[in-house]
Amino acid sequence: MSDDVPPRRAAPDCPFAKLHPSQLVKDDAHFMALAFNQAVEAWRRDEVPIGAVIVRDGAVIAAAHNAVETLKDPTAHAEILAITQAAKAVGDWRLNACTLYVTKEPCPMCAGATIMSRLGRVVYAWGDPKMGCLGGATATHDLPRLNHRVAVVHGVLEDECRAILQAYFRMKRAAAHADDDTPAD
Numbered sequence: 001m002s003d004d005v006p007p008r009r010a011a012p013d014c015p016f017a018k019l020h021p022s023q024l025v026k027d028d029a030h031f032m033a034l035a036f037n038q039a040v041e042a043w044r045r046d047e048v049p050i051g052a053v054i055v056r057d058g059a060v061i062a063a064a065h066n067a068v069e070t071l072k073d074p075t076a077h078a079e080i081l082a083i084t085q086a087a088k089a090v091g092d093w094r095l096n097a098c099t100l101y102v103t104k105e106p107c108p109m110c111a112g113a114t115i116m117s118r119l120g121r122v123v124y125a126w127g128d129p130k131m132g133c134l135g136g137a138t139a140t141h142d143l144p145r146l147n148h149r150v151a152v153v154h155g156v157l158e159d160e161c162r163a164i165l166q167a168y169f170r171m172k173r174a175a176a177h178a179d180d181d182t183p184a185d
């Protein structure tokens, strides 16, 4: 899985520890904690900390984090990488029986991929009013003529998943500011 991706360069220490969700209660919070742990892995590789897992029949069949910098691939978002893994695991491009857990609301590309892969359910932690396309900025899954309806849930582990992303961008802005005297934004 994504642990195979080699570190691109020495990344700043991640101040967020991985979560250890209960093994007894495998609910949405349990699987979102695993997605959060993927986000921690992303930070450790100096990638924007967004993580995703895909679950089928209570088992994790895919886990990935954002790897745009490492792979030099603008499509290497956590959701896309996880969907590709899940399709391989299932042996079918149709993922109707699967749930995607992702730490941030999917962007236009990834929201489109959730529909094209016919995911049964998407659970995201926090909504993105700028780029989120499952209810934040727009609602791709509600296009009136879609044949496939993906069920969408949000707000699971919202504070933790927002905090790691905001802290990463704060750290990057501070580093950019330290590198030169021009304002970071």
Ligand code: ZN
Residues within 6 Å of the ligand: 077, 079, 106, 107, 108, 109, 110, 111
């Ligand atoms: Zn995306």
